[in-house]
Amino acid sequence: GQQVMQIPQYQHVQEGEDFTTYCNSSTTLSNIQWYKQRPGGHPVFLIQLVKSGEVKKQKRLTFQFGEAKKNSSLHITATQTTDVGTYFCAGEMTGANSKLTFGKGITLSVRP
Amino acid sequence: NAGVMQNPRHLVRRRGQEARLRCSPMKGHSHVYWYRQLPEEGLKFMVYLQKENIIDESGMPKERFSAEFPKEGPSILRIQQVVRGDSAAYFCASSGLVSETQYFGPGTRLLVL
Numbered sequence: 163g164q165q166v167m168q169i170p171q172y173q174h175v176q177e178g179e180d181f182t183t184y185c186n187s188s189t190t191l192s193n194i195q196w197y198k199q200r201p202g203g204h205p206v207f208l209i210q211l212v213k214s215g216e217v218k219k220q221k222r223l224t225f226q227f228g229e230a231k232k233n234s235s236l237h238i239t240a241t242q243t244t245d246v247g248t249y250f251c252a253g254e255m256t257g258a259n260s261k262l263t264f265g266k267g268i269t270l271s272v273r274p
Numbered sequence: 275n276a277g278v279m280q281n282p283r284h285l286v287r288r289r290g291q292e293a294r295l296r297c298s299p300m301k302g303h304s305h306v307y308w309y310r311q312l313p314e315e316g317l318k319f320m321v322y323l324q325k326e327n328i329i330d331e332s333g334m335p336k337e338r339f340s341a342e343f344p345k346e347g348p349s350i351l352r353i354q355q356v357v358r359g360d361s362a363a364y365f366c367a368s369s370g371l372v373s374e375t376q377y378f379g380p381g382t383r384l385l386v387l
Binding site: 168171195197203204205206207210250252261262263264265266267269 | 307309314315316317318319322330332365367375376377378379380381
């Protein structure tokens, strides 16, 4: 079945450093979504990417969808302590009935 | 504009008891999804329902688990004869159309003693 992979599962950065993480799918996706979950909280939708090569920005966060629509990246510029949490990507397979397949997520910690 | 609501937020059960988890989707949403999250794990899809119909239950364990989304009232995820391995956070999400963003509820943390 479809797999969505996020490696590594944990990353620690110093406040102010940039951070990039990647998401890879075993199959072509119709769209990819990113969610953030704070410790003890629930996933909160961040962004959806639909077009090949699409780039979207939200303040210090930049999201990109790969040309082949099989991978995506999230880049955070100048991390802050408020960025801590687990970032999940979730892919919807082409032709599927909207079932999202989530990656295991990457948990980001930021040292002040 | 209330978001997705889930109750209870925390549920403690002894082995062999039943657990009922409820989810009220966001107003106007007719698509409901249930996910399970084990500690330090990702979200695992369980089931996708529309009103009165199960669309995809490929992630549901074959035994003891069932889900419904009746015409009136919340969606229910039911776990019969719970075992310790069922301890997890169960999240419900809803969407308005089939490929729209899913909005998550706060989750139900189930602990089986």
